Amino acid sequence: MQAILLVIGVSVSAVATFVVYRLLTVRRQNAKLNQQRFDRIKPLYDQLENDGELSHQQIYEYAKSAQTREMTYLLLSEHNKADAFPAEFNTIVKAAESNLVSWLEFPTELNACPDEIEHLKRVTIDFDGQQNYVHYEVFKYKTYEPHWAAKGGWILGVVGPYFDDSKPYDHPSATFSRVSSRLETTTPDEEAKWVHENISMRK
DSSP states (O other): OHHHHHHHHHHHHHHHHHHHHHHHHHHHHHHHHHHHHHHHHHHHHHHHHTTOOOOHHHHHHHHSSHHHHHHHHHHHHHTTOGGGSOGGGOSHHHHHHHHHHHHHTSTTTTSSOOSEEEEEEEEEEESSSSSOEEEEEEEEEEOOTTSTTOTTSOEEEEEEEEOTTOOTTSOOTTOBOOTTOBTTTOOHHHHHHHHIIIIITTO
Protein backbone atom coordinates (compact mmCIF):
# COMPACT_ATOMS: atom_id res chain seq x y z
CA MET A 1 0.00 0.00 0.00
CA GLN A 2 2.80 2.36 0.94
CA ALA A 3 4.55 1.59 -2.34
CA ILE A 4 1.40 2.47 -4.29
CA LEU A 5 1.02 5.74 -2.39
CA LEU A 6 4.67 6.52 -3.05
CA VAL A 7 4.26 5.94 -6.78
CA ILE A 8 1.13 8.12 -6.82
CA GLY A 9 2.94 10.84 -4.87
CA VAL A 10 5.93 10.80 -7.21
CA SER A 11 3.62 10.92 -10.25
CA VAL A 12 1.62 13.85 -8.90
CA SER A 13 4.82 15.67 -8.00
CA ALA A 14 6.23 15.11 -11.49
CA VAL A 15 3.07 16.42 -13.14
CA ALA A 16 2.99 19.47 -10.86
CA THR A 17 6.65 20.18 -11.59
CA PHE A 18 6.04 19.96 -15.33
CA VAL A 19 3.00 22.26 -15.12
CA VAL A 20 4.94 24.89 -13.16
CA TYR A 21 7.91 24.61 -15.53
CA ARG A 22 5.64 24.94 -18.55
CA LEU A 23 3.84 27.96 -17.08
CA LEU A 24 7.09 29.76 -16.28
CA THR A 25 8.52 28.93 -19.70
CA VAL A 26 5.46 30.25 -21.53
CA ARG A 27 5.46 33.43 -19.44
CA ARG A 28 9.13 33.98 -20.18
CA GLN A 29 8.59 33.38 -23.89
CA ASN A 30 5.57 35.72 -23.96
CA ALA A 31 7.56 38.46 -22.23
CA LYS A 32 10.33 38.06 -24.78
CA LEU A 33 7.82 38.20 -27.66
CA ASN A 34 6.15 41.32 -26.27
CA GLN A 35 9.54 43.00 -26.04
CA GLN A 36 10.29 42.04 -29.65
CA ARG A 37 6.96 43.52 -30.74
CA PHE A 38 7.70 46.77 -28.95
CA ASP A 39 11.19 46.90 -30.43
CA ARG A 40 9.66 46.77 -33.93
CA ILE A 41 7.83 50.06 -33.41
CA LYS A 42 10.27 51.65 -30.97
CA PRO A 43 11.53 54.23 -33.50
CA LEU A 44 7.99 55.54 -33.87
CA TYR A 45 7.47 55.47 -30.11
CA ASP A 46 10.70 57.36 -29.44
CA GLN A 47 9.87 60.02 -32.01
CA LEU A 48 6.36 60.52 -30.65
CA GLU A 49 7.60 60.68 -27.07
CA ASN A 50 10.06 63.39 -28.13
CA ASP A 51 7.20 65.36 -29.71
CA GLY A 52 8.52 64.58 -33.17
CA GLU A 53 6.29 64.78 -36.20
CA LEU A 54 5.91 61.59 -38.19
CA SER A 55 5.75 61.71 -41.95
CA HIS A 56 3.11 59.80 -43.90
CA GLN A 57 5.85 57.59 -45.37
CA GLN A 58 7.21 56.69 -41.91
CA ILE A 59 3.78 55.61 -40.70
CA TYR A 60 3.00 53.83 -43.96
CA GLU A 61 6.08 51.60 -43.67
CA TYR A 62 4.88 50.32 -40.29
CA ALA A 63 1.20 50.12 -41.24
CA LYS A 64 1.77 48.01 -44.35
CA SER A 65 3.34 45.16 -42.37
CA ALA A 66 0.88 42.84 -40.63
CA GLN A 67 3.45 42.36 -37.86
CA THR A 68 3.48 46.06 -36.89
CA ARG A 69 0.13 47.36 -38.23
CA GLU A 70 -2.04 46.86 -35.15
CA MET A 71 0.56 48.17 -32.72
CA THR A 72 1.21 51.18 -34.94
CA TYR A 73 -2.46 52.12 -34.91
CA LEU A 74 -2.69 51.68 -31.13
CA LEU A 75 0.46 53.75 -30.62
CA LEU A 76 -0.85 56.58 -32.77
CA SER A 77 -4.21 56.40 -31.04
CA GLU A 78 -2.57 56.73 -27.62
CA HIS A 79 -0.88 59.91 -28.86
CA ASN A 80 -4.11 61.27 -30.38
CA LYS A 81 -2.74 60.85 -33.88
CA ALA A 82 -4.97 58.05 -35.16
CA ASP A 83 -6.07 60.32 -38.04
CA ALA A 84 -2.55 59.98 -39.45
CA PHE A 85 -2.96 56.23 -39.90
CA PRO A 86 -3.24 55.33 -43.63
CA ALA A 87 -6.86 54.86 -44.66
CA GLU A 88 -6.14 51.79 -46.77
CA PHE A 89 -5.07 49.89 -43.64
CA ASN A 90 -7.81 51.30 -41.44
CA THR A 91 -10.30 48.55 -42.23
CA ILE A 92 -11.60 45.59 -40.27
CA VAL A 93 -10.00 43.10 -42.68
CA LYS A 94 -6.55 44.71 -42.41
CA ALA A 95 -6.86 45.03 -38.64
CA ALA A 96 -8.04 41.43 -38.33
CA GLU A 97 -5.12 40.21 -40.44
CA SER A 98 -2.63 41.94 -38.14
CA ASN A 99 -4.40 40.65 -35.04
CA LEU A 100 -4.25 37.07 -36.33
CA VAL A 101 -0.56 37.37 -37.21
CA SER A 102 0.18 38.65 -33.70
CA TRP A 103 -1.80 35.79 -32.18
CA LEU A 104 -0.02 33.19 -34.30
CA GLU A 105 3.37 34.43 -33.11
CA PHE A 106 2.69 33.29 -29.56
CA PRO A 107 4.88 30.32 -28.54
CA THR A 108 1.79 28.25 -27.67
CA GLU A 109 0.35 28.75 -31.16
CA LEU A 110 2.24 28.79 -34.47
CA ASN A 111 5.28 30.41 -32.84
CA ALA A 112 5.92 32.26 -36.10
CA CYS A 113 4.58 34.84 -38.48
CA PRO A 114 2.97 33.15 -41.51
CA ASP A 115 4.92 33.39 -44.74
CA GLU A 116 1.68 33.96 -46.65
CA ILE A 117 -1.75 35.08 -45.51
CA GLU A 118 -4.91 35.92 -47.46
CA HIS A 119 -8.40 37.01 -46.50
CA LEU A 120 -11.06 34.54 -47.65
CA LYS A 121 -14.41 35.92 -46.56
CA ARG A 122 -16.59 37.38 -43.82
CA VAL A 123 -18.90 34.87 -42.15
CA THR A 124 -22.02 36.26 -40.46
CA ILE A 125 -23.81 34.33 -37.71
CA ASP A 126 -27.17 34.99 -36.05
CA PHE A 127 -26.01 34.22 -32.51
CA ASP A 128 -29.36 34.23 -30.70
CA GLY A 129 -31.95 33.48 -33.37
CA GLN A 130 -33.28 37.03 -33.05
CA GLN A 131 -31.44 38.48 -36.04
CA ASN A 132 -28.62 39.75 -33.85
CA TYR A 133 -25.56 39.16 -35.96
CA VAL A 134 -21.86 38.78 -35.32
CA HIS A 135 -19.21 38.68 -38.00
CA TYR A 136 -15.98 36.71 -38.31
CA GLU A 137 -13.17 37.37 -40.76
CA VAL A 138 -11.67 34.13 -42.08
CA PHE A 139 -8.15 33.91 -43.46
CA LYS A 140 -5.95 31.24 -44.93
CA TYR A 141 -2.24 31.19 -44.18
CA LYS A 142 0.78 28.99 -44.68
CA THR A 143 4.37 28.66 -43.55
CA TYR A 144 7.37 27.46 -45.51
CA GLU A 145 9.79 24.69 -44.67
CA PRO A 146 11.41 23.99 -42.28
CA HIS A 147 8.51 25.14 -40.06
CA TRP A 148 6.57 22.19 -38.63
CA ALA A 149 3.24 23.51 -40.02
CA ALA A 150 4.50 23.77 -43.59
CA LYS A 151 3.18 20.38 -44.68
CA GLY A 152 -0.48 20.14 -45.55
CA GLY A 153 -1.15 23.40 -47.36
CA TRP A 154 -3.26 26.34 -46.29
CA ILE A 155 -4.45 26.60 -42.68
CA LEU A 156 -7.58 28.49 -41.62
CA GLY A 157 -7.60 31.30 -39.06
CA VAL A 158 -10.62 33.18 -37.70
CA VAL A 159 -10.83 36.66 -36.17
CA GLY A 160 -13.88 38.09 -34.42
CA PRO A 161 -16.50 38.52 -33.31
CA TYR A 162 -17.22 41.91 -34.88
CA PHE A 163 -20.53 43.70 -34.69
CA ASP A 164 -22.28 46.03 -37.12
CA ASP A 165 -20.89 49.05 -35.28
CA SER A 166 -17.38 47.69 -34.65
CA LYS A 167 -14.43 49.91 -35.48
CA PRO A 168 -11.48 48.32 -37.31
CA TYR A 169 -9.13 48.19 -34.33
CA ASP A 170 -11.66 47.20 -31.69
CA HIS A 171 -10.19 44.17 -29.93
CA PRO A 172 -11.60 40.86 -31.25
CA SER A 173 -12.00 38.49 -28.31
CA ALA A 174 -12.06 35.18 -30.17
CA THR A 175 -9.09 35.15 -32.53
CA PHE A 176 -8.24 31.50 -33.09
CA SER A 177 -6.72 28.97 -35.44
CA ARG A 178 -6.77 25.21 -35.25
CA VAL A 179 -3.65 24.22 -37.11
CA SER A 180 -5.43 20.98 -38.01
CA SER A 181 -8.11 22.93 -39.90
CA ARG A 182 -6.87 22.90 -43.45
CA LEU A 183 -8.59 24.61 -46.35
CA GLU A 184 -8.67 21.32 -48.25
CA THR A 185 -10.92 19.68 -45.62
CA THR A 186 -12.74 22.53 -43.82
CA THR A 187 -14.77 25.40 -45.27
CA PRO A 188 -14.44 28.97 -43.97
CA ASP A 189 -18.05 28.86 -42.79
CA GLU A 190 -17.48 25.65 -40.83
CA GLU A 191 -14.38 27.05 -39.17
CA ALA A 192 -16.04 30.34 -38.24
CA LYS A 193 -18.97 28.44 -36.75
CA TRP A 194 -16.57 26.24 -34.72
CA VAL A 195 -14.76 29.30 -33.34
CA HIS A 196 -18.07 30.98 -32.55
CA GLU A 197 -19.43 27.99 -30.64
CA ASN A 198 -16.24 26.79 -28.95
CA ILE A 199 -14.27 29.98 -28.31
CA SER A 200 -16.49 33.06 -28.49
CA MET A 201 -19.59 31.69 -26.77
CA ARG A 202 -17.57 30.10 -23.96
CA LYS A 203 -15.89 33.32 -22.89
